[in-house]
Amino acid sequence: MNEKAKGIYVFERYYFMMTFVTINEVKSYISNFRFQEKFHDANPSGEKKSIETILINGKEYPRFVNEFWTSKQRKGNAIHEISYRACYKPQLPRFFINCLSKPHDVIYDPFSGRGTTVIEAALMNREIISNDINPLSRILTEPRLFIPTIDEIKKRLEDIPSENQIEPDIDLSMFYHKKTEKEIVSLKAYLHERYELGTEDDVDRWIRMVATNRLTGHSSGFFSVYTLPPNQAVSQESQIKINKKRNQIPPYRNTKEIIIKKSKSLLRNISSEKITLLRNIGKNALFISEDARSTHQIPNNYVDLTITSPPFLNIVQYSKDNWLRCWFNSINPKEIEKKITMSKTIKDWTNVMETVFKELYRITKVGGWVAFEVGEVHNGKTKLDEYVVPLGEKVGFTCANILINSQVFTKTSNIWGVKNMDRGTNTNRIVMFKKEG
Numbered sequence: 001m002n003e004k005a006k007g008i009y010v011f012e013r014y015y016f017m018m019t020f021v022t023i024n025e026v027k028s029y030i031s032n033f034r035f036q037e038k039f040h041d042a043n044p045s046g047e048k049k050s051i052e053t054i055l056i057n058g059k060e061y062p063r064f065v066n067e068f069w070t071s072k073q074r075k076g077n078a079i080h081e082i083s084y085r086a087c088y089k090p091q092l093p094r095f096f097i098n099c100l101s102k103p104h105d106v107i108y109d110p111f112s113g114r115g116t117t118v119i120e121a122a123l124m125n126r127e128i129i130s131n132d133i134n135p136l137s138r139i140l141t142e143p144r145l146f147i148p149t150i151d152e153i154k155k156r157l158e159d160i161p162s163e164n165q166i167e168p169d170i171d172l173s174m175f176y177h178k179k180t181e182k183e184i185v186s187l188k189a190y191l192h193e194r195y196e197l198g199t200e201d202d203v204d205r206w207i208r209m210v211a212t213n214r215l216t217g218h219s220s221g222f223f224s225v226y227t228l229p230p231n232q233a234v235s236q237e238s239q240i241k242i243n244k245k246r247n248q249i250p251p252y253r254n255t256k257e258i259i260i261k262k263s264k265s266l267l268r269n270i271s272s273e274k275i276t277l278l279r280n281i282g283k284n285a286l287f288i289s290e291d292a293r294s295t296h297q298i299p300n301n302y303v304d305l306t307i308t309s310p311p312f313l314n315i316v317q318y319s320k321d322n323w324l325r326c327w328f329n330s331i332n333p334k335e336i337e338k339k340i341t342m343s344k345t346i347k348d349w350t351n352v353m354e355t356v357f358k359e360l361y362r363i364t365k366v367g368g369w370v371a372f373e374v375g376e377v378h379n380g381k382t383k384l385d386e387y388v389v390p391l392g393e394k395v396g397f398t399c400a401n402i403l404i405n406s407q408v409f410t411k412t413s414n415i416w417g418v419k420n421m422d423r424g425t426n427t428n429r430i431v432m433f434k435k436e437g
């Protein structure tokens with residue numbers, strides 16, 4: 001078939017499917033994969049359901065559009081509520097873990113961020129591997145596998161001095177009241193010393209994680225005066241401007257009370273069985289801080305399912321956004337900046353991702369899967385899924401299909417920091433790859 005004839009064929013088929021698709025057709029179309037029930041169950045009103053066929057490099061791929069998961073449906077566990085730039089909701093990894101894995105399988109995220117994939121996987125009794133070049137990722141993830149009691153947290157906070165003689169090495173007066181600043185500096189020094197001496201324990205790590213998450217924000221639940229959330233920290237100069245504009249001076253905030261309150265909130269709907277399960281999974285968990293292109297710590301043919309969302313272009317500047325979190329954790333943001341992938345063009349980005357796929361192919365078991373989530377860029381004109389398909393296939397994966405989870409826009413579903421309010425929907429595009437035998 002020549003290209004033109006193929007185009008007409010695809011168009012006709014696409015048109016047919018868009019017009020007459022029935023659940024049975026969809027079921028048979030995807031019967032090799034375990035999505036049919038999910039496709040059927042999701043969004044019972046059926047309004048958004050559609051199946052398309054897209055042609056990439058002369059090959060056809062099915063693309064399913066549906067509201068596979070929503071924020072309201074089966075709400076995520078509160079333990080996920082750690083803010084991180086460009087994180088996805090736990091419903092996304094849960095959907096794929098349910099469809100494509102069984103208990104004790106190995107689930108991996110090479111761009112782990114706040115650890116949404118691995119925390120959800122651990123809650124579902126899967127073994128986990130978490131990688132992220134940014135050390136903040138581990139700081140924000142690992143403590144949620146080893147959850148202390150509220151009493152242990154309270155007791156430890158009582159033991160940590162609220163003041164010491166150390167002056168902050170940077171000017172933070174635009175963010176914090178003098179007394180709050182003293183508490184933060186004292187906590188930072190305490191945690192640093194415990195880490196250096198090798199005496200840091202689960203309770204210290206939990207406190208470090210919660211404090212890191214409470215450094216800045218817009219409400220009295222944060223240590224700072226009104227500012228942007230901790231995952232998008234503004235510079236000192238910008239904060240001075242915000243203070244002038246809002247005519248505000250930093251009020252005193254009791255950091256220890258805030259840490260206890262946030263800890264209670266994170267633990268508000270987790271059962272003691274799940275806490276035990278997380279701890280057991282945590283004991284075998286592997287945390288890596290490497291470039292996703294070379295993760296030699298993971299053996300060949302080891303992972304059952306990878307669920308991930310890579311960085312894209314420089315829309316999201318992880319290290320700039322995280323400078324204050326880095327300061328608190330004695331991390332040099334410049335070092336991270338150098339390592340983090342911030343591609344300026346799609347060409348640069350696909351070059352990096354091709355090597356990532358090579359590595360994913362090496363570590364994936366035969367019969368294993370990769371769910372690779374990408375966003376829309378350039379106001380939806382550039383559909384990254386179409387760039388990702390050939391990358392995975394080139395290294396040996398088979399692209400099974402693309403899923404598009406289309407859902408009504410909600411405040412927190414603004415992933416990638418890209419405003420898509422005008423269309424009233426939020427779209428996750430997930431390319432599904434299988435390593436065939």
Ligand SMILES: C[S@@+](CC[C@H](N)C(=O)[O-])C[C@H]1O[C@@H](n2cnc3c(N)ncnc32)[C@H](O)[C@@H]1O
Pocket residue numbers: 084085086087088089110111112113114115116117131132133134137290291292293308309310311318339340341342
């Ligand atoms: C889109 S975020 C992932 C968010 C994650 N899905 C979550 O829910 O929190 C991408 C992550 O990739 C990390 N990253 C950037 N370049 C990397 C690289 N070359 N290797 C490994 N991680 C990288 C960033 O630090 C960031 O945490």
